[in-house]
Amino acid sequence: GDSVTQMEGPVTLSEEAFLTINCTYTATGYPSLFWYVQYPGEGLQLLLKATKADDKGSNKGFEATYRKETTSFHLEKGSVQVSDSAVYFCALSDEGTSYGKLTFGQGTILTVHP
């Protein structure tokens, strides 16, 4: 079955540091890939997505590129802010299914200090 693996967390950074959160996946066919963010006490919000190989999703300074050859979708940001502190989830949706039918990674807690 489908699965998503994220780097072990939590991640603690100083403000303006570079962020990378690794994500790899296992799926049949050509899934769509997503990064969701969860702020304390809130639901999940879509951060960015990519629907085919070599697509780059981007939003709020975050980027991730769909790499089919390495089955990866790593999240990066060049300069993090304290307000980026949250839990980040990598997820996939099978080809041909609703984007709401998601398989999630275990989540990575990010804490950014001033």
Added chain:
Amino acid sequence: DAGVIQSPRHEVTEMGQEVTLRCKPISGHDYLFWYRQTMMRGLELLIYFNNNVPIDDSGMPEDRFSAKMPNASFSTLKIQPSEPRDSAVYFCASSPAGGNTEAFFGQGTRLTVV
């Protein structure tokens, strides 16, 4: 639009009691999803509906769990009888038809079974 609305936000109940979680999806959305989030298992899809019809309930853990969607604007997730291991955050999400559109999540219901 107010987004996906879940109630209650918090529920504490005694083992053996019936628990009902409620969800109002975004108006016009055809898909509705129920997810469960725990520390041990992360985010798991329990069941999803399309046009009020259950499509896939393979994620429902046991017969103690049931979900209904009597109309396009309301869904319930019921646990009867509840057990301490059901303690989790339950999320509802909805998405429009067409497949290639993101899902929007509610703020979740934190269930504690004592």
